[in-house]
Amino acid sequence: MTPSNSSPAGTPGTGKVMIRLENLSKRFPGQKTDAVSNLSLDIYEGEIVVLVGPSGCGKTTTMKMINRIVEPTSGRIILDGDDVTTTDPDALRRRIGYVIQQVGLFPHQTIGENVATVPKLLGWDKARVAARVDELLTMVNMAPETFRDRYPKQLSGGQRQRVGVARALGANPDVMLMDEPFGAIDPITRDRLQNEFLRLQREVRKTIVFVTHDIDEALKMGDRIAILQGPSQIAQYDTPEQILTAPASDFVSDFIGRGASLKRLDLSHVSDITLTQWPTVRVGADNAELLDVLRRSDKGAVLVLDDAGRPRRWVAPDDLDRHPGSPLDQIGLVPEAVVEPHATLSDALNELITARFSVSIVVDAHGVYQGVVDIDQITDAIRSMRAAAVARARARFTEDPAGTPVIGS
Amino acid sequence: MDFVEFLINRGDDMLELGLEHAAVVGASVLLATIIGVGLGVASYRQPRSREAILAVTGAFLTIPSFALFILLIGPLGLGFLPVVVALTLYGLLPIVRNTITGLREVDPAIVEAALGMGMSRGQVLRQIELPLAWPVIITGVRVTTLVLLGIAAIGSIVLGPGYGDLIFTGLARVGTPVAVNLVLAGTLGVVVLAVLFDVLFYVIRKLTTSEGIR
């Protein structure tokens, strides 16, 4: 059922299966069909797995079966090697952090008391609970002195979401379940919370099951994405890169929507590609040197760098004629399309489209010139990503012609 | 005789009757609260038993109080006991109904979050649902108290304690000058008690409701 060729290479996990869902089904009382039918899925330790799919396809139901808020009708749940399908649900839930879409803070308790819920249930002593509460609030960027004694109604929506996350991290569970945790907030705050959460995850390395219906959120948050296509089918279970470059079916392509290649560029960084060099001179160079550099290249202008190596101006022969004798850093054009290596290719593309010589200048953290990115490099990158993804998909298919790996049923 | 003069003369009486009245109502409200909240907690999640309990406790209220007091003489005799039993039965409905309403109004997402964090059903009830329903429950208790203060006066026909004594004595002497004063004094006593209880409930509600849901 579950092929073994599913090594999670290229993702941050350890490769150990943390949660295994085996042929899980759920039929709600009084329903004629299964909400989730015979679903199998392996979730690796330390990864964020995103369940995504159209409304009503069973994402929430699948997630809630993991902590048995919804009891499966059949199938097995294996957590860290233990079969927990029929064990004490309260004990199971204390091992699993849970963030629901509506946040569900307890309105009659202070923020501190809310965050202390699980540690208190586990019987920690007062001092240890208090220290943990402060630590957790700090972790989610909420100053404990300011917020500890407030009530949920005294917080903004985004602050409540953070407290919800802190509360779920209460007793440092290995596993977190998050159902649209950043659902009902404005796009700017959502983006900030997502980034904060990804930063936090780099520190805490939890195994996270994350539900969303937003493919862009899935691509951003997921180390691996399961696209659900209705109660009994996982359309694809793969890394965001693979899903974008080698969608397993028309359903997946449709679900990703237009612009998959552009979205793919969000997942690669300037540091992943080899930069091109542009002719440069130092600020102190004379006209002859500049013209010489230019003559030996096929470009129409040189990039003038200051003494520290930082880009200062684009200077073309015209500029020399127009301002004879002026210092090089006072003529020509100020370079605007400047990106750092951690920028995404999509950022670089966005910059270079409007830039003077159709290139983005890449500088390091100190602003020192490293090279440039042009449109050809970006199309090359897209082409090689696609080739690699297709090769990977084909390799898996020959090993396991029955279907996409990791998924049974 | 002037009414004010009458009150001053009967000052000790008024105080004693007031304490008796408050005691019998207080005891009944306490019992009705324990039983009513218990019934509410036991039934709020099952529609069928919920409806049944509301129907039965509602039916109690339709029995004329006069009749109920007299019917209870047989099994319970005269005095304090039949009055407390009758008042408790009358007091159930507002408390049961508000308990059920309060518990059912708790946001299901909050309950799910609590369960998801590993609280047992009992812990969720004690730590989450009851505290959140509390303002609604205590409002029911307050309504019950006001209703029972009035009904308790009628308990005097089975020799129950309280201001009913003055009212029924006045009734027996209709036509004499003192009769009106007696009935007025009894009524005034009940009204004053009602105000005092109301203040008490206001304070209790304030002290026992979390600032977060006020």
Ligand SMILES: Nc1ncnc2c1ncn2[C@@H]1O[C@H](COP(=O)(O)OP(=O)(O)OP(=O)(O)O)[C@@H](O)[C@H]1O
């Ligand atoms: N308690 C329930 N009783 C009966 N049917 C239910 C219940 N909960 C969910 N369902 C049904 O099960 C199916 C899957 O629901 P689920 O909530 O898992 O969908 P979802 O993928 O999370 O959708 P959404 O994106 O809208 O949240 C739906 O058809 C839904 O109507």
Ligand SMILES: [Mg+2]
């Ligand atoms: Mg859902």
